[in-house]
Amino acid sequence: MLKQLALALAGTVCFALTPASAQTKTVTLWHPFTLETDMIYGGIKSFNESQSEYKIDARIVPGPQIATELIKAIATGSVPDLVTLDNPVVASFSAQGTLTDLTDLVSKSTYIKPNVYFEGPWASGLWKSKIYAVPRDANTLALCYNADMFKAKGLDPNNPPKTWSELSAAAEKLKDPAKNVYGFGFSAVQGEEGVFQWLPFLHQAGGSVSKLNTPEAAEALKFWADMVKNGTASKDVINQRQYEVTNTFMAGNSAMVLCGPWELPRLQTDAKFDWKLALLPVKDGKNIKASALGGYDWVVPKGAQQVNGAFKFIEFMSNPKILNEGWATGRLAPRNDVVVQNPLWPQAYSIYREQLQSARARGPHPQWPDISKAIQTAMQEALTGTKPADQALAEAAKKIEPILAKTPL
Secondary structure, eight states: OHHHHHHHHHHHHHHHTOHHHHHOEEEEEEEOOOOTTSHHHHHHHHHHHHOSSEEEEEEEOOHHHHHHHHHHHHHHTOOOSEEEEEGGGHHHHHHTTOBOOOHHHHHTOSSOOGGGBOHHHHHTTEETTEEOOEEOOBBOOEEEEEHHHHHHTTOOTTSOOOBHHHHHHHHHHHOBGGGTBBSOBOOOOSSHHHHHHHHHHHHHTTOBTTBOSSHHHHHHHHHHHHHHHTTSSOGGGGTOOHHHHHHHHHTTSBSEEEEOGGGHHHHHHHOOSOEEEEOOOBOTTTOOOOEEOBOEEEEOBTTOSOHHHHHHHHHHHTSHHHHGGGGGGTOBOSBTTOOOSSOSSHHHHHHHHHHHTTEEOSOOOTTHHHHHHHHHHHHHHHHTTSSOHHHHHHHHHHHHHHHHHHSOO
16 A cells, blocks of 8 residues: 555656656736636637646736836836737837847747738837837727617718718717717827827828927817817716727717727627717818727836747737637737638728728837827817817927937837
8 A cells, every 4th residue: 555655656756847847937927808708818728738838827917007017027127028018108118128129039930920910010019120019919999880879860870971071060960968969979088098099180180299289280189179169079078088988879878989999899788779880080181091009019028037938929829810819809910911700790890900001009109108198188178178279289299399309209
């Protein structure tokens, strides 16, 4: 009996010391994705089961906190091996030299080829011609509208607004103060979400972040401010985050809203009416197609213990077969060679994928948070009527000028 127990223990010890398990290295990962249907969960499971050299050990960090947590980790010299960062903040880390240069690893990669990525997502990971991030997913904005309300007001739900003037006219017709229904909804909150939603209008007007003191920029902000002033949009837009704007849409209090694809799962389950998607209306006479780029990038902090293991996982998650799974939670593939066959919400998929082609990255710039803050202030001032749009933007331009003089966009 004792002999058999000793043999069993010996066998256990031998198993514990087998070369495969002894060499397994842990790759620590930070990400914010809480939906179990997100592709990262299946990806981690498949990666860990497909090989024994590396094992992914993931920690969920809320999206708004990841950058702050990473700054603390860098300061203490205890960084994770891999992080998913919101793409507009990547440049601030790259410029400070706190991320690993992935250029050489990308050049040898099987799946990661710069030419197969959409321009906007790929640009978000570049700094001074070096690659510091690889896009994980992408999102953008489109016009979401209540088709039932269109019909009730005599509008054709199969012919949504295609220009600003058509958007304004439709919103005016759709608003119904007696029923607390606004024609158009958007997020102008004093935060990055507000800037994200307004930038498409700036670019469609022919304006740019580097030239906010121009008639084009003023016209774009005035377009929003006028909607709030005449009651086409709610005064509450200055306090509403994107998910709250979608809430007003699902509650029947907004007939049209700016909406991202991440909202599709709950629109499907919670919206009790016929809803549709359309490309963002363009500025009359300009016809400039533009939208804002959102999404997360993979980055490897400098000082990571398992750089090769982290990059192997990035490669694994960049396989088109994995990226195909992203759309289940409204995550678009950042690559032009990934086309989901028989997608959920086919009409929405077609719209968002087309809109992604004109989605512009915010920056990239190491001081994007400071640039964004100046724009946020101007938006709040114009939409509350504190200052005219042109004055508010001229003051924002003065704050941004020294930043861009040091490091141009």
